Amino acid sequence: MNVQPAECDRQTYSDHVSTESLGVFYHRKYTASVHRELGNRLIQEDRFVFAPYMIPERNDVSFFGIFDGTGGPFAADTIQNTIIEHMVSTDAWKSLMTAIDSAETGSTKIRQLAATAMKQAYANADKxxxxxxxxxxxxxxASTGVTVLLIKDYIVVAHVGDSRAAICYEDGGAYVTRFITTDHKPHSPDEKRRIKAAGGIVVYSKTRHATTFLRCGDYLKRHARGERPMQIQYSRAFGGKELKRCGLLCEPDVSIYKGLHQHKALIIASDGLWNVFKTRTAFTIVLRAHSNGMCIVLIVHRHKGKNPSITLVESAIMKNTAESRNSDNITSIVIIFNA
Incomplete structure (x- = not known):
C-alpha cells in the first residue's frame, strides 16, 4: 500500500497491532515508512507515533517516535498517546513556533527552544x-523513547534508554553512517555516579553477556521477602515508578541538525533491530530498497511492495532465523530525504 499525502493528510498514526505497516508516506521533503514485527516474543511491547502532518494548518512540522516497553506495554501505550500533547502544550513549544517563522530569529535561539520543548515534553509525559x-x-x-521532530529545516532528535537513531549523509562522494544517540546504560560512568548517589546500585549479570541492571539498594532484601523488586537494563526511561527513587531518570539527550537536504536518510528503531545490524548494513538495505522501488530482503530475496521499513525489519528477522537466534519485538521508522 502506497499512501499519498492527500490520503493521510493531517493525521497521526499509532496502533496496537502485533504486525503492521502503514505503507510509504510521500512528503514534499522526504519519504517515510514504518513497520513493526512481534518477533519470537509472546507480547508486542513496542509502540510508535507516525505523524507526518503533526499540525493541521501547516506542512513543515512532522513527528515520529518509537517506544519500547518493558514490564508490559502500559508505559509505551501511555507515552505513545500523550507525548505530542505534552510537547505542544509547553511554553517553549509556543515560543518555538513563533521563532521558527521569524526571519530575525537566529539558529542558536531555535535550537535552545527546540531542546527545551523536548525536555519538557518528556518530563511532563513521564509525570x-x-x-x-x-x-x-x-x-x-517502563519504556524507552526515541523521537524525531522535523520542523522547517531542522531535525530534532531526543531519546531515553536504548532505542536508537542513526543518520546517513554524503561526504566526499561516499555515504557516511553513524548513530546520533548514545544508549543510557547503568554502567556508564556519569550514569553510575548518579545512580549510586541516589541510593541505587549497578549489577553486572552473571547469566547475560555484557548486561548491567539498575536496582534499588534494598533489592536483595525485598527479593528474600518474596517481593518482586524491579530492575532495568537502562538508566533513563519513561515510567519505572519503583526505580525513580534510585536514580532512574527521564531526562532525554537532545541533538539538533540543520539542513534536511544535507542528509540522505534517518532510521529510528528499537534495540531489536540494532542488536542485529550495524548502521552501514541498515542504510544499505533501506536505500537499495528505496532506489529499486521494491523491498529487497538482505538484497537477495525479493517481494512486492515499496516499504523500506518492511525490508529492514524482515531482513533482521531473517538474519536471526538463519543464525538460530530469537527475534525481539522490532520496530523501525525510515525517513529518506529528497535531494
Missing part, C-alpha cells in the same frame, strides 16, 4: 505516566 501507574498499580512498567 503523567507515573501518576497513572500509581492509580493502576502498574509499578513495574
Amino acid at each position: 503523567e505516566l507515573l501518576e497513572l501507574c500509581q492509580k493502576t498499580d502498574e509499578h513495574y512498567t
